[in-house]
Amino acid sequence: MKSNQTRRQFIRSSALTGTLPFLSSHFDFGGEWPGQYNPVQPEMAAEMKSIIGSYGPWAASLQRQGALSFRNDRWKPEQLARWKKEALTKTRELVAAPPQPATPSVRVDRTFEYDGLQIEELTWQLPYGRPTKAVVLKPKGVTGRLPAILALHDHGGKKYFGYRKIVKTGDDQHPLLTEHQLEDYEGRAWANEIARKGYVVLVHDTFTFGSRRVLYQDVEGLNYGVLNTKDKTDADPEKTEHIEAYNQWAAEHEHVLSKSLFCAGTTWPGVFLSEDQVALSILCARSDVDPQRVGCGGLSGGGLRTVYLAGLDSRIKCCVCVGFMTTWDDLTLHKSFTHTWMTYTPLLSRYLDFPELLGLRVPLPTMVQNNNQDELYTLPEMQTADKILAGVFKKAGAADRYSGRFYDGAHKFDKTMQTDAFDWFDRWLKGK
Known part of the structure; x- marks a missing residue:
């Protein structure tokens, strides 16, 4: 990025932005969701372009495990507390935050x-x-x-x-x-x-x-x-x-x-x-x-x-996430190049989709604000993320505590x- 360019100008100048097809409209993973790994046929992959070429569909298919997704049928609504305990434990393990220091003076x-x-x-x-x-x-x-x-x-x-x-x-x-x-x-x-x-x-x-x-x-x-x-x-x-x-x-x-x-x-x-x-x-x-x-x-x-x-x-009783919500598929196939290295926790996508990280707080009030022309994401995947979060909160009996909103304009x-x-x-x- 040139020093006289803003982040937005840099992204807008990229030839890749906004030109890639979406996985969800081109590929059926098959089986029950979350399914087991399904190999991608070479001739099919060749027709599906991504920012990592024909490897995109294969890479995206590796994420379709979702054992800790609350949307997975293995988790019943009445198992919310158990699910949160298991999902939080795995997420904290992978995020691997440094030891929490004592509160400083x-x-x-x-x-x-x-x-x-x-x-x-x-x-x-x-x-x-x-x-x-x-x-x-x-x-x-x-x-x-x-x-x-x-x-x-x-x-x-x-x-x-x-x-x-x-x-x-x-x-x-x-x-x-x-x-x-x-x-x-x-x-x-x-x-x-x-x-x-x-x-x-x-x-x-x-x-x-x-x-x-x-x-x-x-x-x-x-x-x-x-x-x-x-x-x-x-x-x-x-x-x-x-x-x-x-x-x-x-x-x-x-x-x-x-x-x-x-x-x-x-x-x-x-x-x-x-x-x-x-x-x-x-x-x-x-x-x-x-x-x-x-x-x-x-x-x-x-x-x-x-x-x-x-x-x-859970000390955060209410939150508003602005301009940072999509799916791991979006980042895998289309938009990882528009994002900082600060975004990524290796292997976490095996267990939870990106919006489900925020969904770990259910039923605490949560708002997500998206921009329809945001250069950092694709609109279909922002919409998918919204449906994922809405589904998590609905299954937990807290539909009124989630609000996903979309606005015209860029980031x-x-x-x-x-x-x-x-x-x-x-x-x-x-x-x-």
């Missing part, structure tokens, strides 16, 4: 008011890496315990920034952040917007973003050229050209980091999960938060983090979507 670096909000800038130190920076926002002058939101920032190809992508704490916002919020959030800092509605909102930098990013000077054994000298010698690392150079370097470094995590016995989703759970513990422990009324949500990379956090941690979390998301949080965390 939190330092309040600054407290101030801006735009009707009381804001705290926080720092905490995990057992590894540089200190985590975060911000808490809540309405000015409120007292007592409030419902809370763990707001999860996006990826967006912008690792230099973390929590700052979805908040605004002053009039001197960096122009790249202003541009990002205009493009993806219709000009809003959505964490500010929901805080104003009566929530305590915590937004933190997560692994490899913002204060948690990998710094050039900490890396050895690689040579990415002149980019290695940026950020070392310049007195102003927040120059636009230096930020864009860093984001390009970080994109090129991502596959290296992901491979190293696999070799270390963990996964990128696992590290996200661990760090997000620490932030969740910090949020729930606050004296101004009702820990029984805590939600989470986010766009894109924030939607990915929502899938894993909300799916695996975004615009004002209309924000309004629907905030209303969903109000319904389940405020009883409205």
Whole structure:
């Protein structure tokens, strides 16, 4: 990806995007679903194009086992608790999150008011890496315990920034952040917007973003050229050209980091999960938060983090996953190239389809927001994912606690979507 391209421009410029046929309309796996492996006839595979060529149908067929899918007939509705126990155990095993550290002490670096909000800038130190920076926002002058939101920032190809992508704490916002919020959030800092509605909102930098990013000077054994000298010698690392150079370097470094995590016995989703759970513990422990009324949500990379956090941690009582929902088939055959290495947990697709990871939280309230022209997924597979989640919640007797919504437009979390998301949080965390 060129440094002067946005993620969206890069994807739109790809000749592959939107040109591939869909597996579900071209191939019948046969047998009962989830069936056993069915070999694909070579002459049939040759007619079915994918991003991995004629190997696509065969690769997709390997996923059709689904022993831990709640939709599988082996699981009866009355076995919900048993199913959740088995499915969560296997998912946690494969996600392989690092050991959960003790909740760290939190330092309040600054407290101030801006735009009707009381804001705290926080720092905490995990057992590894540089200190985590975060911000808490809540309405000015409120007292007592409030419902809370763990707001999860996006990826967006912008690792230099973390929590700052979805908040605004002053009039001197960096122009790249202003541009990002205009493009993806219709000009809003959505964490500010929901805080104003009566929530305590915590937004933190997560692994490899913002204060948690990998710094050039900490890396050895690689040579990415002149980019290695940026950020070392310049007195102003927040120059636009230096930020864009860093984001390009970080994109090129991502596959290296992901491979190293696999070799270390963990996964990128696992590290996200661990760090997000620490932030969740910090949020729930606050004296101004009702820990029984805590939600989470986010766009894109924030939607990915929502899938894993909300799916695996029942402290999240309500969630909204925005712009990150499809099937493993979609990623196998059509769209893995549009996604970060942060998405993948090896072997998990043998047991659960991707939407079923979020379905692990059933019957807790869950909303998924999709964009019909989202460049990161195919619309038929987004629709399939919606049917999968709706089926899981219906089978569990909780159909009213799932809402899947579709909006016209590309990858975004615009004002209309924000309004629907905030209303969903109000319904389940405020009883409205």
